[in-house]
């Protein structure tokens with residue numbers, strides 16, 4: 001078996017322990033004589049799986065009782081529409097634009113509400129997080145929206161914006177469960193799981209109960225109404241059953257590892273290894289302002305397209321895959337989510353050193 005170190009931004013690596021357990025349970029889930037894929041979502045066994053997944057997630061993230069946890073479909077991209085549809089009251093919302101995903105959410109929101117841009121880092125290719133301590137937020141804004149970790153550009157909010165009393169909505173797709181987070185600071189936190197938690201096809205939304213309402217934007221489809229999903233414990237229709245089952249295993253894996261403080265320490269150690277190398281390299285350089293660097297996504301460049309292409313190809317041959325940068329940034333990007341072991345980042349840095357030596 002030849003497992004590679006996969007630096008893909010998502011879908012991304014999953015813990016090998018989780019994959020093995022799933023493999024063992026594939027044909028006969030704990031004496032049921034069937035795979036989890038084959039069982040009714042209304043049955044007793046599956047009910048246990050989804051309830052346990054939610055309980056473990058609540059435990060790992062310390063989610064307060066007055067927040068609902070929803071396991072949904074449609075990816076993070078569908079929540080771009082669900083957020084304004086469910087939260088619009090005054091018909092106004094404030095968006096902070098820190099990259100492609102924030103921009104996409106902003107464009108989508110404009111279909112349903114008067115979304116206004118209150119800050120942006122577009123002037124320097126989204127290589128930093130703007131100062132959000134004193135923004136000009138419309139008084140009647142229903143919420144302030146951020147993309148907390150910018151998967152493509154490799155920036156992260158280390159301080160949340162001063163929302164001046166407005167609800168904060170955050171897309172945490174690419175930093176979900178990478179470190180502890182204080183859920184009470186948010187009205188809504190959501191993320192697609194394929195970056196850091198599980199297989200594509202599940203999006204988890206954590207929503208304070210008073211924001212789950214009946215009086216949503218008129219015309220909101222039943223399926224996009226959070227209340228529909230909340231009233232039915234994410235079982236209004238058939239949920240992505242197998243994906244949720246794998247997410248549940250990852251929650252247990254995080255607990256077994258020691259929880260989110262341990263995840264954070266591991267992630268800091270991995271990121272420091274790579275950033276320290278980048279800061280001292282004469283060939284490679286990171287593209288992000290140091291204070292805003294993500295622990296999860298690390299973009300870097302050489303500044304020579306041919307050399308960058310050669311680097312990506314040679315890395316691939318060494319079992320270091322999916323290092324090509326996003327088409328809008330160029331260069332390279334290493335995504336080093338929870339499941340990427342320290343050894344993987346060490347192997348990358350070793351290869352970068354060899355490569356640097358070979359071209360100088």
Ligand SMILES: *Cc1c(COP(=O)(O)O)cnc(C)c1O
Nearest residue numbers: 075076077101151171173174192
């Ligand atoms: C990947 C990603 C998305 C899009 O997720 P889908 O599940 O493909 O819709 C949205 N936001 C962020 C921050 C992402 O990293």
